[in-house]
Amino acid sequence: QVQLAESGGGLVQAGGSLRLSCAASGRTFSRHAMGWFRQAPGKEREIVAAIGWSGGSTYYADSVKGRFTISRDNAKNTVYLQMNSLKPEDTAIYYCAARAGVVSGAERRYDYWGQGTQVTVSS
Numbered sequence: 001q002v003q004l005a006e007s008g009g010g011l012v013q014a015g016g017s018l019r020l021s022c023a024a025s026g027r028t029f030s031r032h033a034m035g036w037f038r039q040a041p042g043k044e045r046e047i048v049a050a051i052g053w054s055g056g057s058t059y060y061a062d063s064v065k066g067r068f069t070i071s072r073d074n075a076k077n078t079v080y081l082q083m084n085s086l087k088p089e090d091t092a093i094y095y096c097a098a099r100a101g102v103v104s105g106a107e108r109r110y111d112y113w114g115q116g117t118q119v120t121v122s123s
Contacts, residue, residue: 002026002098002112009094009117012086016121020081022096022114030074033057033103035110036081038092038119045107048094049081052103059105064090086121094119 008020020036035050049070050059058070067086072079079096094117097110104110 002029002032004096004098004112004114006094006096006114006117009119011120011122014086014088014121014123016086017082017084018086018119020083020094020096020117020119022079022081024077024079024098026077028100029077029098032098032100032112034070034072034079035097035099035104036070036079037095037097037107038090039095039116040089040092043092045095047105047107050103050105051079057103059103061105083119086119088121088123090119091121092119093117 003025005023033052036048037045038048039045051070055072069082096114098112099110
C-alpha cells in the first residue's frame with residue numbers, strides 16, 4: 001500500500017515557476033514508477049510526466065517538454081515536478097500517482113493516487 005500527498009501548488013503569473021512535491025508512505029516507494037497527471041475544468045485527466053523507479057526513465061507529455069522536469073529522491077520517498085515557463089493552459093489540479101511497474105503514461109495503469117493540488121496560472 002502506498003499513500004501519496006501532494007504539495008506546492010498555488011497561484012503564479014504566466015512565465016513563472018512552481019515546484020510540486022509528492023510525499024509517499026510505504027517501504028516499497030523505491031520500487032514504484034511515479035507519474036504526475038493533471039485535470040483542467042471540463043477536461044479529462046491527462047498525463048504530464050512519469051519517472052521510473054530508479055529515475056533513469058522519464059516520460060513527458062508533448063505540451064510540457066522543455067518546461068517541466070520530473071525527478072525523485074527515493075531516500076526521502078518524494079517525487080517532484082519542477083514547472084517553469086508556466087502558461088495559463090497549465091491551470092489544473094495536479095495529481096501524483098504510483099504503480100508497481102515500469103514507467104507508463106497510461107492513467108489506468110496506476111494503482112495509487114493522491115488528493116491533488118491546485119495550480120493556477122494567471123495571464
